[in-house]
Each structure stands twice: as structure tokens, then as C-alpha cells.
Amino acid sequence: MRIADRRHDGHHRTPGYLKGRHGTIARVHETFTNPETRAYGDDGQPRVRLYLVEFDQRELWPDRPESSDHLYADVFEHWLEPAS
Amino acid sequence: MHDRGGWPTDARIDRTEHDLADWEILMDAIVGTLGQRSVMNVDELRRGIESMPPAEYEAASYYGRWLFAVETVLAEKSILAPGELDARVEP
Numbered sequence: 001m002r003i004a005d006r007r008h009d010g011h012h013r014t015p016g017y018l019k020g021r022h023g024t025i026a027r028v029h030e031t032f033t034n035p036e037t038r039a040y041g042d043d044g045q046p047r048v049r050l051y052l053v054e055f056d057q058r059e060l061w062p063d064r065p066e067s068s069d070h071l072y073a074d075v076f077e078h079w080l081e082p083a084s
Numbered sequence: 085m086h087d088r089g090g091w092p093t094d095a096r097i098d099r100t101e102h103d104l105a106d107w108e109i110l111m112d113a114i115v116g117t118l119g120q121r122s123v124m125n126v127d128e129l130r131r132g133i134e135s136m137p138p139a140e141y142e143a144a145s146y147y148g149r150w151l152f153a154v155e156t157v158l159a160e161k162s163i164l165a166p167g168e169l170d171a172r173v174e175p
Contacts, residue, residue, distance in 0.1 A: 010131075011086075011127060011130060011131040011134060015087060015089050015090055016087045016090065017089065017090030035127040035130075036127075038125055038127040038128070039127035039128055039130065039131035040128070040131070041128060041161075044127075060090075
């Protein structure tokens, strides 16, 4: 899948360096209250599913030396898109 | 200051540890208590930190940012009056 390359004015937990990048789902977490609305005093309902996403470091930092490392990040479902 | 992670830099990461000052331990306790009493949640804390002007954010310490966020959010909720904390600081 791919992280949505979407502008979002206001608090959100999706790092800019992941937006538009491809990764794979490594784990399906529980659902959690939504930090994007909780940040403004809301109760964060409805709850949203969180995923652990695995990225190749080369996908994120193409200018860096070759590396077989991976980066793992928790990303909410509404930031995930199909890969193509 | 939003989305600070991942910015390129050649600066070395400061990994030095320091003993926590009393005010830093108090700051931690205040944020914990505000959360337990449903006055202010951790996402409001983070959003408050992100509202810091960039230069102020870079210069501030970890708990200095928490202090800024707590004062900002509690003022929004009219729990603190604007300038109330400054007025209560002894000269």
C-alpha cells in the first residue's frame, strides 16, 4: 500500500516523510480514538484502525547509502491507499 | 512547529543525559493529572506543542514545550486567564 500524499491542516500523526511512500502492512493493531479530533477537545469517535507499516529505508531516503534496514511506523487507516 | 521528524541535518544528535529538575518532574505530574481528570488529553498536548513558533520550539527543552502546551490549552479552555501564570510568578 501507499501512504496518502495529502495535506492536512491541523494535528495529525502521519509523518511528512512517509506521505506518498510505499510500504507493506506488518501488523494490524486495535482501533483507537482519533487523535486528529481529540487534539481539539473532541472525544475522538468513531475509533479508527491503526496499522504497523514497514518501509524500506531506500524508499524513504533514496539519497542515503544503500541499506537493507526497514522503518516501522504506526499509521491510521484513513491515511492508507492501494499501492497503484 | 509541526512534523519536525525526518528533516535533514548534519548536526550531531545530543545524547547527553541530565538529572530532572523539580519543575520538570512537576510538569510531568501536572500533565498526568490533567489527563486522568479528563481536563486535557495527550493529543491536545501534542497539538499545543506544535503551535509553538519554530524558533521558540527549537530553543525550548522537552518539558519547556509541555509547559507551553499546557498554558496554551488551559487558556483556550478558560481555565487559565491570559497572563495568569506570569502574574503569579514571584519576582
